[in-house]
Every structure is written in structure tokens, then in C-alpha cells.
Amino acid sequence: MPERTMIQIDDVTKSYGDFHALDHATLTIKEGEFFSLLGPSGCGKTTLLRMIAGLDQPTSGSISIDGQPMDGIPANARPTNMVFQSYAIFPHLKVGENVAYGLKRLKLGAVEEKRRVTEALEMVSLAGLDNRGATELSGGQRQRVALARALVMRPKVLLLDEPLSALDKKLREQMQVELRRLQQAVGITFILVTHDQYEALAMSDRIAVMFGGRIAQIASPKEIYQRPVNRQVADFLGGMNFVKAEIVEENGQSITVDTQGFGRVKTERPPAFAPAGRSATLGIRPERLRVRWDDATAKHEVKGTVIERHYFGEITHLLVEIPGMEKPLSVTETNDFGADDLPLGATIRLGYDPDALVAMAE
Amino acid sequence: MTAALEGTTPYRAPRAAPASFLKSEEAKGYTLIAPPFLYALALLGLPIVVVIAHSFWSQTYLTVDTTLTLDNYRQALFEPIYQDLLLRSLFISLTVSVTTVCLAYPVAYFISFHGGRHKGLWLFVITIPFWTSYLLRVMSWKVILGYSGVLNSALMGLGITDEPSSALLYNSTAVLITLTHAWVAFAILPIFVSLEKVDRTLIEAATDLGDGPVRSFLRVTLPLSLPGVIAALLIVMIPTVGDYVTPKMVGGTDGVMIANAIQAQFGRAMNKPLGAALSVTTMLAVTAMAFVSVMSLRALVRAFR
Structure with a gap:
């Protein structure tokens, strides 16, 4: 991917009176990138998108697109x-x-205009629907028309404001794949605003996670999911078990901590890590804890009691109480070994990869 | 196979149909609209039938001869006086309705787009003139436009004219001004309602696709508020054709309209059949004019696409 900067957001703030919808946001989006702004409603993601489009003006700071100040x-x-x-x-x-x-405004001539419209409709699989009335379309078709209408302009940047939120689950998942494919085919920079973490993870090259008008983390989907910078990001990106720990040793690259339940762990030190005194928080995703069905004792495992079980079809969620830990661990296990039949009160062993335990800021 | 067989001998629930009709939504609906429907039938439908019937009869001194004749229509259509009056009425009504809509649109646009929290207050302010009677409002225009009226005094006071002008009152222009003022509020409301329904995101989308404020107005806001504009146009056009109070009070001889002639035929002239024929002719003419106006307005707006 070319490393040319397409959008430069420089210290942009948007205030309504005392309320900062966006608070000193700075970020760079590269050409041809599929970039997502992810966050709960009211986090400022749509405000930022509208300011890139020019529909809202920043209170302070500057935005440039393809090197041009806007x-x-x-x-x-x-x-x-x-x-x-x-x-x-x-x-x-x-x-x-x-x-x-x-x-129409570009005065391309009827033939060229028709050709581009046909091309755009083909791109979104709506070929031949030119003469259909706009009110006779299904939700998914309307979404495709909106997409074609924007793409036909051949913009440098395509902005998508929660484009899939009104579609039902199945169609949404199908459109995620199609949108991503389309973006790679046309090579245009896409900026997607969404509150759906799975959508952001599935489609993006990079994600900016936002809370309360501030950008909390900008990274690749994998990085965001596996190494969230703080508890808020970790929580928003799906389930996370938080484990209390005490710092034993600390240097630039790594920290060594004594954890509740998991013993002594050496882990990578995140860039934004700011320990509060000697205590720290580690996190492990529920699916990174695996029930051990064999009798061999693994090097990294914890033992506990099943206190709750929730069946979700292809997976089962377990709540496992570990002696010495304040909160029970949440575990996601596939059902192929019989996790859905584990009786409540059963003692099980959970294996884990110590790399999956990540330190994060509060 | 079974379905086809059943199809040949359709199953009927014995005696169930009438009872279910009385309980159906449809029946409830008819019951609900029955009072206003009967009212409208009695006070609108029947008089129209009576008028149409009269228009084919003739007056023989004090009685009406019910032999069918087209003589009234010949007079109504070909007598120069009635031709003049009808054309003038249509012209005044068309000018008034177009002017009214042009004046009302910016007001409605302002309230809808920039009214903010005070939309209700603005609409309330617009209805204030209706607190006085229509006659008083027409009279006040006499005071403004009269020979020694407000406008003439002001023009002389400012040194723009040396002597009062008698050209302001008692002509068709005075009728135009008075009618426009009287009807503008009725035009604001439907336009306002249709502007309120315009999704603001559509205007943003037009801007995003490259349109400046004027183009996005002509290509999105105006076409989408067209139903309101058409409603306003018809609300003003249809009643003003038949107005006879305003021309009588501020129109003078130059401002007489077809309704004044109709009133005369039903009154002093004692020729109800001719009056009826004039009424029917006027109704048909205004219907045709309304149809043509709406069509040309649609075509005009379509041209902006």
C-alpha cells in the first residue's frame, strides 16, 4: 500500500458551548486505506466525519485532504x-x-454520463435498475444506490456514516464483505463511522477508537483487539477478563507482575502504560482461555469451578470461579469437546498462552 | 389438484358475509365519514346539480321555463362583456395566486429553516390579521390606497408626488393588491408544512454531491415542497376567481369581476339561468386554468433537474 497521506486531521476541536463534541483530535489517514472511526454514540465520530465532508466546521484545528488545507x-x-x-x-x-x-453539474454529455451511471450501478450489483423509483427499493438496495451515487463521483475519499446499521444482520454481514471487496477494487480511501466493533474489525486496515470526543487508540484491528491501550477500549471491543496484579519488575520493553490467579507473568509494556503505584491491570480475552480436557498438566493453567453456563449454538460461555481471584473468569469455548455439557460445580482446568495476558492502562 | 377442485366449488360461510361487513373496518370508516359526507352532499352536491340544471333552462319573466336550451351558454361564452369579465377574473386570479405563492414561499422557508424554537410563534403571528373581519381588512386598503389616503399622503409628504393620485384605488390593481394581502397567510401554511417534511439530510446530500445553495434548492428543496406550492396555488386561485366583495369595494368599474355579473343575474337582473350558465362556465374555466397551471409548474420544476 502506498504510504501517501490522504487526510491530515490536526488538533481539531468542535465545541458547542462548553461541550466538546471533539477534543483535540489528531490523526493521519493514508491513501487507499480503509479507516474506521469506532466508538459508542456521542463519542464524536460522526462529528469528525462531517467535518471532513465540510458539512460542519471545526471550532479550532485544521483538516487537509490530499495536501490541500480545507x-x-x-x-x-x-x-x-x-x-x-x-x-x-x-x-x-x-x-x-x-x-x-x-x-449533471459536470456536463459530461449524455453518453458518458450514462456510461458512468451504468458502471456505478454494476459495481454495486444494481445493474438495470436505472428506471426504478427511489421509493420502490428495499433497505439494502437503497444502501447500494447511496454507495453508487457517491462512487460515481470518483471521490478521493469516500465517507460512510454507519452505512450498515439499518440492515438486518445477515445482509449487514454480506455488505461488510462486499464493501471491503469494493474498496480494494476501486482503491479509494474509505472512512467508515461505526459503533459496531465487529464491523470495524472485519473491514478496516486501521481503526481509531473514540470515547467522549477523544481518540483513545489508533491501530490495526488485530492490535486494537489483542493489545487495547486501556480498559475502556478493551471493554468496547468485546469481552475481557481483567486481572489485578502487582508490578515486580519494570523496564522500557516489558513488565513483570504478580497476578491474582495467574501467578508471575512477564508481559510486553504498552506504550501508553502508566502504572498507578505498584499495581497494574492485565487483561485476557475469554476465548484465549481454553478448557483442558486431557489429564496432562500444562505449564500455564488455572483451576476453577464452573458457576454459570450459557449456550450460544456454536460456542458456550462459561463463568469459572478461580480461588484467589475477586471476579470469576469469563471463558468462551467451542462446543466440539462438550463444553455445553459441563455440569455446574465441575472443577476444570483452563490453559492459556501467557502472551495473551496484556497489560493496559486503567 | 385438491386446490383446483375446491376452486370450482367455492366455500361460502352461510349468512356470515353481511354481518362481517357491518363489523369490518370499511363499515366503520363509512360510518365515521357519514355525517360530513351527507353534509357536503346536501350543501355542495345538490346546489351544484341545481345550478347545472338551471343553466340549461330559461327565464320567462317571473317563472323559469324548464325546456332545455343552450342559449344561456351562447350568451355566457360569446357576449363580449362576459368574455371580458371572465378573462379579467381569470387573469386577476392567476396573478394573485402566483404573486401570493411567490411572497409566501420565502416566509414559509424562513420559518421552516430558520424559525428555530420559535416556529410556533411565527405561525401565530401570521394568523393575527385574521382576528379582524375580512371586510375590515378590505376597508383598510381603501384607507391606504384612497385619494386622500395613507399612501398618497406619504408620497406627497416625502415630496415624491405633488398632488394625490387617483390611480391607486378603484381599478384591477387595487383588487390584486387587496386579494394578495388577504390570501398570503393561506398560502404560507401549506408551503410551510411541505417544507417541514423535506428531510434536511437530502439537502446535505445534494451539497455533498457538488451543488451550491441555489442549485440544491432548485433540485431538491423546491421539487420536494412542490405539493405545498400546488396546494397554495389552488387554495388561492379557485376562490379568488369567484370573489365579488373585493372588486365591489376596491375595484371600481375597471375592477369588476365575473362574480359581480353572476350576482347581478341572480339578483337585480332576475335571470337565474344565465347566472347559472356563467357560474358553470367559470367553474370549468378555473378548473382548466388550475390544471394548466399545475402542469406548467410541474414541468418548470422538472426542468431544474
């Missing part, structure tokens, strides 16, 4: 196009007219 450039003159959450399909226009909306 101060004072209105939304209609920016090289960005947006897929709105509500799709914003023009109800008085047909599908073809919707897609051609932005092209």
Missing part, C-alpha cells in the same frame, strides 16, 4: 463524497437520476 472550502467543493446513515436517496428521482445527480 479551511473555508465548502462541502460541495471538497473531493469527498458521503454515504449517509439514512442513505438520503432523493425520493423524487429514479435510481439512475439519483446516481447521476452529482454528474
Whole structure:
């Protein structure tokens, strides 16, 4: 992937009175990248997207797109196009007219315009629906029209504001794959706003996790999921067992801690790690704890009692009480060895990879 | 196979159909609209039938001869006086409705897009003129436009004119001004309602796709508020054609409209059949004009796409 900067967000703040919708955000998005802004509602992700589009103006700070500063450039003159959450399909226009909306102004001539509309509709698998009325479309089709209408403009950056949130689960998963495929085919920089962590993980090259107007972490999906910088990020990206620990030894690269339940562990020191005194928090994902069915004692294992069991079809969630730990551990186990039949009160052993235990800030 | 067999001898629930109709949603609906429907039938439908019937009869001194004739329509359509009056009425009504809509649209747009929390207050303010009677409002225009009226005094006071102008009142322009003022509030409301329904995201989408404020207005806001504009246009156009109070009070001889002639035929002239024929002609003419106006408005807005 080329390492050219497409979007530079520099110390951008958006305030409404005393409330900071976005608080000193700085980030760089590379050309051709699929970048996601992930966070709960009200975290400022949509505000940031709208400021990139030019629909809102930053209170302070600057945004540049492809090296061009965007101060004072209105939304209609920016090289960005947006897929709105509500799709914003023009109800008085047909599908073809919707897609051609932005092209009309470019005066391409009827033949070229028609060719580009057809091409865009083919790209989103809606070929031949030009003359369908905008109000006669299903949710998924409307979403595709919105996508075609934006892509037909050949923007430098495509902005997607929760584009899949109104679709049902199956269609959403299908569209995730299609969107990702499409992005790789056209090579345009995509910025996706979402509150769905699985969507962000499945589609993005990089993710910025945001809370309360601030960017908490910017990293690849794997990094974000496996090495969250703090508890908030860890929690938002799915289940996480938090383990209390005391720091024994600390240097630039790694820390060694004594944990409740897991004994002494040496782990990578995260960049933003700021220990509160001698105590620290470690985390391990529920699926990184595996029930050991054999009798051989592994080097890394904890023993505990099953206190709750929840069946989810392909997997089972277990709550396992470990002596010496404040909270029971949450464990996700596949059902192929019979985790769904484990009786409550059974004593089991949980194996883990010490690398899966990560230190994080509070 | 079984389905086809059953199809040949359709199953009927004995005597169940009438009872279920009385309990059906449809029946409930008809029951609900029955009072206003009967009211409208009695006070709108029947009079129209009576008027249409009269228009094919003729007046023989004090009685009406019910032999069918087209003589009334010949007069209504070909007598120059009625032609003039009808054309003038149509012209005044068209001008008033177009002007009213043009004046009302910016007001409605302002309230809908920039009214903020005070939308209700703005709408309330607009209804304030209706607290006085229509006649008083027409009279006040006499005071403003009259020979020694407010406008003439102001023009002279400012040194723009030397003597009062008598050209302000008692002509069709005075009728135009008065009617426009009287109807503008009725035009604001439907336009406001349709503007309120325009999804603001659509305007953002138009901007995002490269349109400036004027283009996005012409291509998105205006077409989507068109139902309100059409409603406003018709609400003003149809009643103003038949208005006879305003022309009588501020129109003078130059401002007489077709309704004044109809009123005369039903009153002093004692020729109900001719009055009826004039009424029917006017109704048909205004229907045609409304249809053509709506079609051309649609075509105009379509051209902006």
C-alpha cells in the first residue's frame, strides 16, 4: 500500500458551548486505506466525519485532504463524497437520476454520463435498475444506490456514516464483505463511522477508537483487539477478563507482575502504560482461555469451578470461579469437546498462552 | 389438484358475509365519514346539480321555463362583456395566486429553516390579521390606497408626488393588491408544512454531491415542497376567481369581476339561468386554468433537474 497521506486531521476541536463534541483530535489517514472511526454514540465520530465532508466546521484545528488545507472550502467543493446513515436517496428521482445527480453539474454529455451511471450501478450489483423509483427499493438496495451515487463521483475519499446499521444482520454481514471487496477494487480511501466493533474489525486496515470526543487508540484491528491501550477500549471491543496484579519488575520493553490467579507473568509494556503505584491491570480475552480436557498438566493453567453456563449454538460461555481471584473468569469455548455439557460445580482446568495476558492502562 | 377442485366449488360461510361487513373496518370508516359526507352532499352536491340544471333552462319573466336550451351558454361564452369579465377574473386570479405563492414561499422557508424554537410563534403571528373581519381588512386598503389616503399622503409628504393620485384605488390593481394581502397567510401554511417534511439530510446530500445553495434548492428543496406550492396555488386561485366583495369595494368599474355579473343575474337582473350558465362556465374555466397551471409548474420544476 502506498504510504501517501490522504487526510491530515490536526488538533481539531468542535465545541458547542462548553461541550466538546471533539477534543483535540489528531490523526493521519493514508491513501487507499480503509479507516474506521469506532466508538459508542456521542463519542464524536460522526462529528469528525462531517467535518471532513465540510458539512460542519471545526471550532479550532485544521483538516487537509490530499495536501490541500480545507479551511473555508465548502462541502460541495471538497473531493469527498458521503454515504449517509439514512442513505438520503432523493425520493423524487429514479435510481439512475439519483446516481447521476452529482454528474449533471459536470456536463459530461449524455453518453458518458450514462456510461458512468451504468458502471456505478454494476459495481454495486444494481445493474438495470436505472428506471426504478427511489421509493420502490428495499433497505439494502437503497444502501447500494447511496454507495453508487457517491462512487460515481470518483471521490478521493469516500465517507460512510454507519452505512450498515439499518440492515438486518445477515445482509449487514454480506455488505461488510462486499464493501471491503469494493474498496480494494476501486482503491479509494474509505472512512467508515461505526459503533459496531465487529464491523470495524472485519473491514478496516486501521481503526481509531473514540470515547467522549477523544481518540483513545489508533491501530490495526488485530492490535486494537489483542493489545487495547486501556480498559475502556478493551471493554468496547468485546469481552475481557481483567486481572489485578502487582508490578515486580519494570523496564522500557516489558513488565513483570504478580497476578491474582495467574501467578508471575512477564508481559510486553504498552506504550501508553502508566502504572498507578505498584499495581497494574492485565487483561485476557475469554476465548484465549481454553478448557483442558486431557489429564496432562500444562505449564500455564488455572483451576476453577464452573458457576454459570450459557449456550450460544456454536460456542458456550462459561463463568469459572478461580480461588484467589475477586471476579470469576469469563471463558468462551467451542462446543466440539462438550463444553455445553459441563455440569455446574465441575472443577476444570483452563490453559492459556501467557502472551495473551496484556497489560493496559486503567 | 385438491386446490383446483375446491376452486370450482367455492366455500361460502352461510349468512356470515353481511354481518362481517357491518363489523369490518370499511363499515366503520363509512360510518365515521357519514355525517360530513351527507353534509357536503346536501350543501355542495345538490346546489351544484341545481345550478347545472338551471343553466340549461330559461327565464320567462317571473317563472323559469324548464325546456332545455343552450342559449344561456351562447350568451355566457360569446357576449363580449362576459368574455371580458371572465378573462379579467381569470387573469386577476392567476396573478394573485402566483404573486401570493411567490411572497409566501420565502416566509414559509424562513420559518421552516430558520424559525428555530420559535416556529410556533411565527405561525401565530401570521394568523393575527385574521382576528379582524375580512371586510375590515378590505376597508383598510381603501384607507391606504384612497385619494386622500395613507399612501398618497406619504408620497406627497416625502415630496415624491405633488398632488394625490387617483390611480391607486378603484381599478384591477387595487383588487390584486387587496386579494394578495388577504390570501398570503393561506398560502404560507401549506408551503410551510411541505417544507417541514423535506428531510434536511437530502439537502446535505445534494451539497455533498457538488451543488451550491441555489442549485440544491432548485433540485431538491423546491421539487420536494412542490405539493405545498400546488396546494397554495389552488387554495388561492379557485376562490379568488369567484370573489365579488373585493372588486365591489376596491375595484371600481375597471375592477369588476365575473362574480359581480353572476350576482347581478341572480339578483337585480332576475335571470337565474344565465347566472347559472356563467357560474358553470367559470367553474370549468378555473378548473382548466388550475390544471394548466399545475402542469406548467410541474414541468418548470422538472426542468431544474
